[in-house]
Amino acid sequence: QVQLQESGPGLVKPSGTLSLTCTVSGGSISSNNWWSWVRQPPGKGLEWIGDIYHSGSANYNPSLKSRVTMSVDKSKNQLSLNLNSVNAADTAVYYCARVVGAFDIWGQGTMVTVSS
Amino acid sequence: DIQMTQSPSTLSASVGDRVTITCRASQSISSWLAWYQQKPGKAPKLLIYKASNLQSGVPSRFSGSGSGTEFTLTISSLQPDDFATYYCQQYNSYFGPGTKVDIK
Numbered sequence: 032q033v034q035l036q037e038s039g040p041g042l043v044k045p046s047g048t049l050s051l052t053c054t055v056s057g058g059s060i061s062s063n064n065w066w067s068w069v070r071q072p073p074g075k076g077l078e079w080i081g082d083i084y085h086s087g088s089a090n091y092n093p094s095l096k097s098r099v100t101m102s103v104d105k106s107k108n109q110l111s112l113n114l115n116s117v118n119a120a121d122t123a124v125y126y127c128a129r130v131v132g133a134f135d136i137w138g139q140g141t142m143v144t145v146s147s
Numbered sequence: 148d149i150q151m152t153q154s155p156s157t158l159s160a161s162v163g164d165r166v167t168i169t170c171r172a173s174q175s176i177s178s179w180l181a182w183y184q185q186k187p188g189k190a191p192k193l194l195i196y197k198a199s200n201l202q203s204g205v206p207s208r209f210s211g212s213g214s215g216t217e218f219t220l221t222i223s224s225l226q227p228d229d230f231a232t233y234y235c236q237q238y239n240s241y242f243g244p245g246t247k248v249d250i251k
Contacts, residue, residue, distance in 0.1 A: 065239065076245045132179065132181070132238045
């Protein structure tokens with residue numbers, strides 16, 4: 032079955048760029064699905080960051096749109112998230128998820144802390 | 148943008164209780180709504196899709212209803228494993244703020 036695994040640095044400096052990868056296993060990233068990123072600050076709720084199709088077409092949360100870029104690497108079966116100009120408010124667990132309208136498969140999440 | 152709200156924010160209940168959580172959208176989203184359960188330190192788990200459809204493997208004590216702007220998630224008989232936080236989500240988009248179900 033399809034599984035997702037997030038990876039990337041656990042610590043990013045303020046004003047720097049947060050870069051994460053989500054590896055899809057057990058299925059193809061080129062299947063007829065969108066793929067999404069969601070984050071959750073410590074003790075808070077879920078925030079949709081955006082989603083991307085294997086063609087590269089993407090939709091972003093307007094509140095983050097100016098700082099977010101998502102991409103797909105079909106050769107590696109991976110999707111990527113870049114968030115620039117980070118600050119402490121970007122400290123969160125970051126999840127990737129498969130989109131079938133609802134988000135039916137999630138990665139385990141990766142904690143990213145923004146701190147000097 | 149469509150805003151999602153949930154009530155209550157916290158709910159205290161006992162094992163065996165019938166529990167209902169409400170989610171409201173600021174404008175109609177037809178039946179394009181999902182419900183998730185999240186436990187501490189874990190990823191959310193899909194419970195209900197398209198407002199009223201039970202995800203495979205989810206116990207039948209969970210049910211969803213509603214359309215348009217008002218939706219409900221009902222747990223018919225609360226079990227110990229159900230103490231968690233529940234989120235609604237407009238399809239492929241924004242989440243509600245969550246409802247924490249804890250032990251009375």
